[in-house]
Amino acid sequence: STKMVESILMVAEKPSIARSIAEILSKHQSTTRKGPSPMCPVHEFSGKFKGRPVSYKVTSVVGHIYSLDFPPEFQSWDKVDPVTLFDAPTVKIEANPKSHICKHIKKEAKGMDMLILWLDCDREGENICFEVMQNALPKMNRISGQQVFRAKFSAITEQDINNALNNLGTPNENEAKSVDARQELDLKVGVAFTRFQTNYFLGKYGDLDARLISYGPCQIPTLGFCVDRFDEIQHFVPEPFWCLVPVIEHGGTNIKLEWSRKRSFHKDVIQFYEKTVKKNKNATLVSVQKKDGHKSKPTPLNTVELLKIASNSLGIGPSTTMHIAGDFNRSTLTIKTLINN
DSSP states (O other): OOOOOEEEEEEESSHHHHHHHHHHHHTSOOEEEOOSSTTOOEEEEEEEETTEEEEEEEEEOOSOSEEEEOOGGGOOTTTSOGGGGGGOOOEEEESOGGGOHHHHHHHHHTTOSEEEEEOOSSHHHHHHHHHHHHHHGGGSOOOSSOOEEEOOOSSOSHHHHHHHHHTOBOOOHHHHHHHHHHHHHHHHHHHHHHHHHHHHHHHHOTTOSOSOOOOOTTHHHHHHHHHHHHHHHHTOOOOOOBOOOOEEEETTEEEEOOOTTOOBSOHHHHHHHHHHHHHOTTOOOOOOOOOOOOOOOOOOOOHHHHHHHIIIIIOOOHHHHHHHHHHHTTSOOOHHHHHHO
């Protein structure tokens, strides 16, 4: 009898990453079709895995498959004391039902032999690995040996993708569970305090132009930084300071030196240097200048400028740059790793 060719399902975190992986591994020979999810195409091609011929199927999710919420009995603002939310149970619900990601993964995993997870290499990506496994594994064939593999990569390049495929590991359950814990803390702290302070402030100040006063574990500290900085700017009092700008003349060329102290807020220090220079026969005090200084706020880096700098200075394409920027928003990926690759 003829032995059936093994089949492998690969899942990435975004459709664009799935497409790039398929293009690289198939050498642009993959075919593409639609799946149950309108957002996640499926790319298919034949290749080899550990020296054996296999059929590959590459698709993706669109971030987290699930989000966390409270059961219906804890949804009422009037009947539920916010304090009780800290001990309340939580449930996972499909994050975007209209995308049909659960149905998509279950259908594409049906009858497959192995699963290779190409989620982003951070804790969030590790958590999504287990969300994919939850949907895929019950539909896959049962085979002996390792069935689930984790690909680790830091850039969407041919070298990085092939290296990841040749050095597969396993998903990290501890990192995934740390994200579960963080999500539960964010939900409980955020919802409890939002309900409490909304009811408190609206009851105390009836003329507030807000129906909801939200609280978030990241949002509130960030707001605190903004308020502190605003207060610093509002209460800023200009102070005079003095700088030394020494210049050496050598071979007809003037070389400007930099004072290691940068500046001094003490006039007597500068006066000491001024007297020392005047007494020295090899040094000349050329001028004493006075001017007002103003430090402008930094210009925000918009997306277009980011793409220009990444392309011109680092040689990174637009798609990869946006992927990296998304990772930087939540991950441990470092720019040093990306440059080295």
